[in-house]
Amino acid sequence: MVRNMSSTAMARTRSRSFVFLVLFLHLLLLLSTGSVHSRKQHVALFIFGDSFLDAGNNNYINTTTLDQANFWPYGETYFKFPTGRFSDGRLVSDFIAEYAELPLIPPFLQPGNPQYYNGVNFASAGAGALVETFQGEVIDLKTQLSYYKKVETWLRHKLGNDEAKMTLSRAVYLFSIGSNDYLSPFLTNSTVLNSYSKSEYVGIVIGNLTAVIKDIYKRGGRKFGFINLPPLGCLPGMRIIKPENNGSCLEEASSLAKLHNRALSMLLRKLERQLKGFRYSILNFNINLRQRMNHPSKYGFKEGKGACCGTGKVRGVFSCGGKRLVKEFQLCKNPNQYVFWDSYHLTERLHKQLADQMWNGASKANHVGPHNLRDLFQSL
Ligand SMILES: *[C@@H]1O[C@H](CO)[C@@H](O)[C@H](O)[C@H]1NC(C)=O
Ligand SMILES: *[C@@H]1O[C@H](CO)[C@@H](O)[C@H](O)[C@H]1NC(C)=O
Ligand SMILES: *[C@@H]1O[C@H](CO)[C@@H](O)[C@H](O)[C@H]1NC(C)=O
Ligand SMILES: *[C@@H]1O[C@H](CO)[C@@H](O)[C@H](O)[C@H]1NC(C)=O
Numbered sequence: 001m002v003r004n005m006s007s008t009a010m011a012r013t014r015s016r017s018f019v020f021l022v023l024f025l026h027l028l029l030l031l032s033t034g035s036v037h038s039r040k041q042h043v044a045l046f047i048f049g050d051s052f053l054d055a056g057n058n059n060y061i062n063t064t065t066l067d068q069a070n071f072w073p074y075g076e077t078y079f080k081f082p083t084g085r086f087s088d089g090r091l092v093s094d095f096i097a098e099y100a101e102l103p104l105i106p107p108f109l110q111p112g113n114p115q116y117y118n119g120v121n122f123a124s125a126g127a128g129a130l131v132e133t134f135q136g137e138v139i140d141l142k143t144q145l146s147y148y149k150k151v152e153t154w155l156r157h158k159l160g161n162d163e164a165k166m167t168l169s170r171a172v173y174l175f176s177i178g179s180n181d182y183l184s185p186f187l188t189n190s191t192v193l194n195s196y197s198k199s200e201y202v203g204i205v206i207g208n209l210t211a212v213i214k215d216i217y218k219r220g221g222r223k224f225g226f227i228n229l230p231p232l233g234c235l236p237g238m239r240i241i242k243p244e245n246n247g248s249c250l251e252e253a254s255s256l257a258k259l260h261n262r263a264l265s266m267l268l269r270k271l272e273r274q275l276k277g278f279r280y281s282i283l284n285f286n287i288n289l290r291q292r293m294n295h296p297s298k299y300g301f302k303e304g305k306g307a308c309c310g311t312g313k314v315r316g317v318f319s320c321g322g323k324r325l326v327k328e329f330q331l332c333k334n335p336n337q338y339v340f341w342d343s344y345h346l347t348e349r350l351h352k353q354l355a356d357q358m359w360n361g362a363s364k365a366n367h368v369g370p371h372n373l374r375d376l377f378q379s380l
Contacts, residue, residue, distance in 0.1 A: 043377050044119035044167055045097055045105050046151075048144050048212070049176035051125030051345060052227065053093045056084030058125045060109035063137040065323040067126040072321060073309060073331055077348050086125055088308070088335040089348030092227065093121065093174060095355030100172075100377045108147050116151045117158075119171060128181035129208040132192070141177055145212050152219055168220035169277075172376050176227045178264075181205045182256040183232060183344075186241055198259055206263045210271075217275055223376040224280040225358065228264055229257035230289040236307045237343035240316035247305075247313050261286055272370075281376055283358045284367035292339050292350065299353065302337035309335075310343045318343040 047053050051067075059070045069075075074082040078089030084107070085091055097105050097118075105121045106114070114120070124139035131140045139147075155164040182205075185193045193201065213224065232238060233250030241250055261284075268280050296304035309320035311329045319326035320342035332338060341347040361368030 044171040046119045047121040049123040051086040052176040053123035054125045055121045056107040057109045059084040086345040092355045099359045129205045172223045174225040202259045226282040227285045228261040232257045236314040236316040281371045307340040308332035308338040
C-alpha cells in the first residue's frame with residue numbers, strides 16, 4: 001500500500017510516525033518516573049471525624065477506654081484482632097477505600113514511616129466539631145485540621161507545589177462529625193444545652209464545621225463526602241438514659257440530630273453556590289438507620305434495636321469488651337444479624353450497606369446526593 005502512495009502522503013506518514021514515536025517515548029519516560037502513576041491513580045482519601053470513621057488514632061492518645069476499641073471482641077469478624085475500630089470489622093471508609101482501589105487508609109498517629117500519597121485518616125472516637133466536646137480525651141476537629149496541614153506540607157515537600165496541589169484538589173474528603181457534640185451533653189454534666197437554645201447550639205456546631213470545610217477548600221480541596229447524623233436518641237446507649245422511657249428512643253437527642261441535618265443540608269447547598277468547583281455527596285444516614293431499625297429483616301438483619309455486644313436492656317450499657325466502667329457484657333454469636341455492634345456503634349454489615357450506597361447511589365431512593373462517591377473519585 002505504502003508503495004502506491006504519493007511522495008507527499010509518504011512524507012506525511014513518516015512525520016506522523018515520528019510524532020507517535022516521540023509521544024511514545026515521552027509516555028515511557030513518564031511511566032518510568034512514576035509521574036503518570038501518581039497523577040492518574042492516586043485519588044487520595046482524607047478522613048475526618050469521630051468513632052464512625054476512626055481506624056485507630058485513639059490507640060495512640062492518652063484517653064480512656066470509653067474512647068478506645070483496641071481490645072477484644074472489637075475487630076473479631078474481619079481483622080481477627082482489635083485495630084481500634086468501633087465495629088466487629090470494617091468501617092464505611094474501609095469499603096470506600098477498597099472501591100476506590102486504594103489500600104486501607106492508615107490512622108495519622110500510627111507510628112512508622114508514613115506515606116500520605118493515598119491519603120490518611122484523622123478521625124478520633126468521641127470527637128466533635130467543638131473543642132469542648134469530650135475535651136482532653138479526643139482529637140477534636142480543629143486539631144485534626146492542624147494534622148491535615150502537616151500532611152499538606154509533607155506532600156509539597158515530596159511532590160512539589162504543583163503536584164501536591166493537584167493531589168489535594170483531586171482527593172476526596174470524607175466527614176462524619178457532630179454526633180458527639182449532641183451526645184456529650186446527655187453523657188456528661190455539661191450544661192451547654194441550658195446556656196444555648198437548641199438552634200443556637202446547632203449553629204455553633206455547623207459554624208465550626210463550616211470553618212474546617214472552607215479551610216480545606218482554600219488549600220485546594222474540592223470533593224467532599226458527608227454522612228449525616230443518625231437518630232441519636234435511638235442508639236442503644238441512649239435508649240437507657242431515662243429508665244422511665246423503658247427502652248424507647250430519647251427524643252430530645254434525636255430532635256437535635258434532625259435540626260443539625262437540616263442545617264447541614266442547607267450549608268452544603270450554599271457552599272456549592274458560593275465556592276467555585278466545590279462538589280459534594282451526602283448520605284442520609286438518618287433515614288437509612290431508621291429503616292433498618294424498624295424493618296431489620298428487609299435488609300437482612302434479625303435485630304434492629306438491641307446491640308450485639310454490651311449488657312442491660314437493649315445491651316445499652318457501654319461495656320463491650322469488659323474494659324470500661326461496667327465489666328460485665330454479653331456478646332451475640334452472629335454480629336451479621338445485628339444493626340448495632342455495641343451500645344453506640346454499628347456492625348460491619350451495616351457499614352458495608354452504607355458504603356455501597358455512598359459509592360453507587362444515584363437516586364432519591366438511595367438517599368445519596370447530589371453526587372455519589374464514585375463520581376467524585378472518578379472525576380478530575
Ligand atoms: C494521661 O492522663 C492522665 C489522667 O488524666 C494523667 O495523669 C497523665 O499524666 C497523662 N499522661 C500523659 C503522658 O499525658
Ligand atoms: C456528674 O456530677 C455528679 C455530682 O457532681 C458526679 O457524681 C457524677 O460522676 C458526674 N458525672 C459525670 C459523667 O461526670
Ligand atoms: C466554634 O465553637 C466555639 C466553641 O467551641 C464557639 O465559641 C464559636 O463561636 C464557634 N464558631 C463558629 C464560627 O460558630
Ligand atoms: C417495657 O418494655 C418491655 C419490652 O421491651 C415490655 O414488655 C414492658 O411491658 C414495658 N413496660 C412498660 C411499663 O411499658
